[in-house]
Amino acid sequence: MSLSTKHLLGLQNLPREDIELILDTATTFREILDRPIKKVPTLTGTTVVNLFFENSTRTRISFELAQKRLSADTVNFSTASSSTKKGETFKDTVRNIEAMKIDIIVVRHQSAGVPTFLTRISNASIINAGDGFHEHPTQALLDFYSMKEKLGNIEGKKVCIVGDIAHSRVALSNIYGLLSLGAKVSVCGPPTMLPRSIENLGVKLYHDINSAIKENEILNVLRIQLERDAGNTIPSLREYHKYFGITKERLDKYNKDILILHPGPINRGVELTSEVADGEYQIILDQVTNGVAVRMAVLYLLGTLPS
Amino acid sequence: MKIKATVIDSVGLQRTITRLAHEILEKNRGAKNLVLIGIRTRGEFLAKRLKEKISEIENIDLPFGVLDATLYRDDFRMRLKQPEISVTDIKFDISEKDIILIDDVLYTGRTVRAALDALMDLGRPNSIQLCVLIDRGHRQLPIKADYVGKNIPTSINEEIKVKLKEVDEEDAVYLVDIS
Numbered sequence: 308m309s310l311s312t313k314h315l316l317g318l319q320n321l322p323r324e325d326i327e328l329i330l331d332t333a334t335t336f337r338e339i340l341d342r343p344i345k346k347v348p349t350l351t352g353t354t355v356v357n358l359f360f361e362n363s364t365r366t367r368i369s370f371e372l373a374q375k376r377l378s379a380d381t382v383n384f385s386t387a388s389s390s391t392k393k394g395e396t397f398k399d400t401v402r403n404i405e406a407m408k409i410d411i412i413v414v415r416h417q418s419a420g421v422p423t424f425l426t427r428i429s430n431a432s433i434i435n436a437g438d439g440f441h442e443h444p445t446q447a448l449l450d451f452y453s454m455k456e457k458l459g460n461i462e463g464k465k466v467c468i469v470g471d472i473a474h475s476r477v478a479l480s481n482i483y484g485l486l487s488l489g490a491k492v493s494v495c496g497p498p499t500m501l502p503r504s505i506e507n508l509g510v511k512l513y514h515d516i517n518s519a520i521k522e523n524e525i526l527n528v529l530r531i532q533l534e535r536d537a538g539n540t541i542p543s544l545r546e547y548h549k550y551f552g553i554t555k556e557r558l559d560k561y562n563k564d565i566l567i568l569h570p571g572p573i574n575r576g577v578e579l580t581s582e583v584a585d586g587e588y589q590i591i592l593d594q595v596t597n598g599v600a601v602r603m604a605v606l607y608l609l610g611t612l613p614s
Numbered sequence: 615m616k617i618k619a620t621v622i623d624s625v626g627l628q629r630t631i632t633r634l635a636h637e638i639l640e641k642n643r644g645a646k647n648l649v650l651i652g653i654r655t656r657g658e659f660l661a662k663r664l665k666e667k668i669s670e671i672e673n674i675d676l677p678f679g680v681l682d683a684t685l686y687r688d689d690f691r692m693r694l695k696q697p698e699i700s701v702t703d704i705k706f707d708i709s710e711k712d713i714i715l716i717d718d719v720l721y722t723g724r725t726v727r728a729a730l731d732a733l734m735d736l737g738r739p740n741s742i743q744l745c746v747l748i749d750r751g752h753r754q755l756p757i758k759a760d761y762v763g764k765n766i767p768t769s770i771n772e773e774i775k776v777k778l779k780e781v782d783e784e785d786a787v788y789l790v791d792i793s
Contacts, residue, residue, distance in 0.1 A: 309696040335682070335699045344735040347685040607699075611690050 310608050314433040316422045317442035318484040326448070326484055332604035333452050333597070339376065340600055350379035353610045355411040356404055357383045359436070360391075363415055365571055365595065366436050366446070370413050373602035379411075379610065397421075398428055405429050411610060414438075432609040437476055445605060446570050447480035449598040451488065453590055454525055456597065457566055462489035467519045469495045469551065470529035470578055473502045473540070477570045481527055482508055495519040496551060499540035516551050520561040527568045528553055528578050544577050555582045568594060615790050621748070621766055621774070622787040630763040631660075634745060635667035637761050638714055647740065649677040649711045653729050654700060656718040657681075659780040660747055664716065679704030681715075686728035702732070709737040714761075718776040720746040723757035748774050748787060 310325050318326065339345055355374045359367055367383075374381045384404065386392070391400055401412075411432045414422050419439030426433050437443040454461055466485055472478045472494050485492045486509055493511035494501060506512055513519040520526065531547060541547045558565060567579070567589040575581045583589060622630060639645055645668055652661030658680045665678050684699045715729060726744060733742060745761040750768040764787075766774065771793035777786045 308698060332699060335685075335701050338701050338703075339685075342736060346735070348731070349685045349690060607685075608696070611696055613695050 309612055313609065313612060314422070314426050314435075315444050315605055315609065316426070316433065316435050318444050318447055318480045318487065319442065321444070321484075321487070323487045326451070326487060329448055329601065329604050329608060330452050330455060332608060333448075333600045336376075336603040336607070337597065337600040339603075340596065346376050346378060348378045349607060350374070350377040350610050353377075353379045353410045354408060355379050355381050355413060355606070355610075356409050356431075357381065357436075358401070358404070358412055358414040358416075359383070359385045360414075360416040360421075361386075361437070363436070365598070366415065366443075369595070369598045370434075370436060370445075370602050373599050373606055376599070377603055377606055377610070379606065401425060401429055405431060411606065432612070434605060434609065439476065440474055440479070441476050442480045442483075443476040444480050444484075445598070445602055446477050447484045448605070449594055449601040450477075450481060450527060450568055450570070451484060452597045452601050453568060453594045454566070456593070457590060458524070461485065463491070464525060465491045465493070465523040466525040466527060467493045467495050467513065467523040468527045468529065469516070469519065469553070471500045471531050471540070472496055472505065472529070473500050474532045475529050477527075478529060482510055486510075493519065493523065497541060497547070516553070517557060517561055520553075520557055520565060523562075523565065525566045525568065526553065527570075529570065530572060531574055531577050533574075544574075548577050552576075552578060552580065553583050554580045555586060558583065558588055566590065571595070615773075615792055617788045617790050618772065619789045620786060621789050622764060624785040627785045627787070630747065631663050631667055634761050634763060635664055635671060638664070638743075638745065639668065639672060641743075641760070642712060645672045645674045645676055647710075647712045648714060649679070649706065649708060650714050650716060651679045651681050651704065651708075651733070653715065653717040653725060654680055654682045655781060656776050656778055657716045659778045660718060661714075661716040662780075664714070664745070677706045677711075679706065681729055681732055683725060683728035683732045686731045688724060688728070702736075704736060707737055708733065708739045711739050713739045713742045714745050715742055716745045718747050718778075719774045720744070720749045720757075720759050720762075721752055721774075723753045723755035726757050727755050747776060750774050 409431050413434045413436050415436040416438050419441035421438050422433050422435040468478050495513035569591050573584050650661045650665050652658035680703045682700045682702045684697050743760040746759045747763040749762045749765045773790050773792050775788045777784050779785050
């Protein structure tokens, strides 16, 4: 079995079989992460460049580790130290990097659509590591892997995505992918944080966090993105926490069987209390570990695609 | 694909497993430091049968694991077709152990090469001994089995099909024509 696509740009048009192939392949790589030597020689001779035009800790390190554990050669690029500062256009930067014989490009950019644009100017396989408010497919895939690891199956499960849906690429990738895997998807947040007509995607709407907790099996709690002006959509962080924050009291009272995911980084005391962030309902650090395995699976499947 | 001959039948397979178990025990003077590791897919089931046979003979329960060496293969760069991969399941430390590595057919030796590299990444065993049900010749690498169920000289237009009840309908080994 191979993927039907040469690039991973998003989950919107990715067939269900491809999503399932990535998740199945990730179990193989998850086992490798528990070994004393966490490395296999599979992508020896493959060159990957990580193009990060936007800050990232988790995703960048996770991709880099995944590449190293598959024995690929990697180069990192970040805007702070690059020639884009000297006025070089994005297209020229990419063309120059590609002239150095690159097989895979992992890209994060503040503008939606940059990964798709890259597929037109480059022959490499493109992996989207987050573009604007559009998609962040590998984050969603690692969320699905973690849900499956914990609950066995996603089909039919009730999943609610909580928080700043409008400013979140994680939310959109989650919605597309979960719907394609057969989950019942809903979103919860203040009206100012929910994009207009989001229900047209086939998701249910909640404005009351208590009913969202009561009626779902999984909550994927998003970060309030202060750096993206999310502060303009709520009166104050304290008020957001009061009405939408996940607290242990709420979980204990409304649903003791719920599973809490969070893509990180956490604003402690805003979307989650510290008690929840470190407590028994969450699998936040499992998500981080699984992220490396899922990214290894994506790199493996794209990097060894029959030509 | 046409069956040219039945190389081993169901009763014959049982006898071969029994002999291989005795040979392993004889050469290692018992089963004290042994662990059994089967290469997916059919090596896994042969290894399980050897484990049961050895426990019958010596009354000892040997550690048993399954190895998937696909990620160590040397043909990824040829980009012909993407092989299916599955999980390696070895729950014990292989360091200082005497490993019996088990596969169904020994042919070019490339799978065994990949398996040896994979094992070395899991620890530093005391020794690795190779046990195969069928050796069909045509080696491309300097690899030789320590225990062989049956040597079958073949031509490259022929193939050996090992059938095991765990995954197939029957227990048998056939020589088939693929030309």
